Every structure is written in structure tokens, then in C-alpha cells.
Amino acid sequence: IKCIMKVVYCYLLGIVLGWAGYPVMMFLVSFFSINTMLTVYSVFVTVISAVVLYVAMHEMGENDRRPYKWSKYKGKGFVCSTVGAVIVTLIGFFVIFIANKAAYVQHPYFNIANINSYIKMIVYIPFFWFFELVKQGNRLIPDVTYLSALVIVPFLSVVGGFGYLAGFMNVNIIKKEDGSDIVSKILYKDE
Secondary structure, three states: OHHHHHHHHHHHHHHHHHHHOHHHHHHOOOOOOHHHHHHHHHHHHHHHHHHHHHHHHHHHHHHHOOOOOOOOOOOHHHHHHHHHHHHHHHHHHHHHHHHHHHOOOOOOOOOOOHHHHHHHHHHHHHHHHHHHHOOOOOOOOOOOOOOHHHHHHHHHHHHHHHHHHHHHOOOOOOOOOOOOOHHHHHHHOOO
16 A cells, blocks of 8 residues: 555656646746647656656665565566556546536637646646647647546556566666765755
8 A cells, every 4th residue: 555655646746746837837928838838848747757756666666675575576566556547547537527527618609618628637737748749629728538548557557667676676777876876866865
């Protein structure tokens, strides 16, 4: 359960990071379109989320390498990450359902469908770039469907699974043993 909650927590951090830059983008909307800014920023958020999830699961794998751990096996990271991804997906499906039922406004002269899309983006903002790529229609904010929302399952499963496996097998990609690289100095400095 601790491992699954770590995956959900890392994704929630990605959501917070995704929306944290939005107020700044509203000041820059006179220079660039909001879609362009959100697309570029969400790629950055996805990469940061992947690094945070990888490092968190790497630490879980390192902890499970210790003796006398009763639930340790190489595929544990993939299982926990997939279960965490399913939990996040179910929450996202609930948000999509609520947005489709309660927040779809029809007007004879104006297109107000973006309110529905914004509500769906509450959960899926780290993958705005993906939804912009598969966007259909001329909405300002891309619509998230149940099928396109499944993009987070392979992302969380693969990144979290490989992070755990690397930690379990004592393979260091981001975190170096001597702490000499810049990422290790930023993330793991004790001072």
C-alpha cells in the first residue's frame, strides 16, 4: 500500500506542478497562445514528474533490497505502479463523468464547451501536450475522453516499474553512488 500511495502521491505532485505555472502563463497570453504555452510547459511537467516518480520508486526498490523484507520481488514496482495508475485513472474517469454530466453548457450562439474541458484537465494537466496532439475539433482546450485518458497507465507503470527495478537491482541512472553529478547534488545533498 505504501508503494501504491507513493505512485499516487507523485502523480498528484505532477498535477500541482502542472497548475502552478498557469497564473504566470495568463500574464504572457498577449505574447503567445495559451495552447502553445501549456503544451511546452506540460512537456516540462511530464519530464519532471517522470524524474520524481523514478527517484521515489528507486528508493522503494533500494529499501526492499535490505534483508528480512517479506514482500520483495523484481516485478513489485510494476505491480504497484499499475495499481496506482488504475486508482488515478478511476479518479480521472469520475472527473470526466462529472464534467460530462454537470459542466457541459450549451448556448445557441457561443461555444462554451471549454468549461467542460478545463474541468477534465484538472486531473490530466501533466499530459496536456498529449491531448493537444490527439485533439479533434476546434476547441481551445482539448477534450479528454475515456480512451485518451488511459495514457497515464503506461506512463506511471513503466516509469515507476523501472525506477523500482533499478533500485532493487542497485542500478543507478539518475542517482550516482559518489554524488558527483548535478542531479545527485540537487536531490540528495545532505547539507
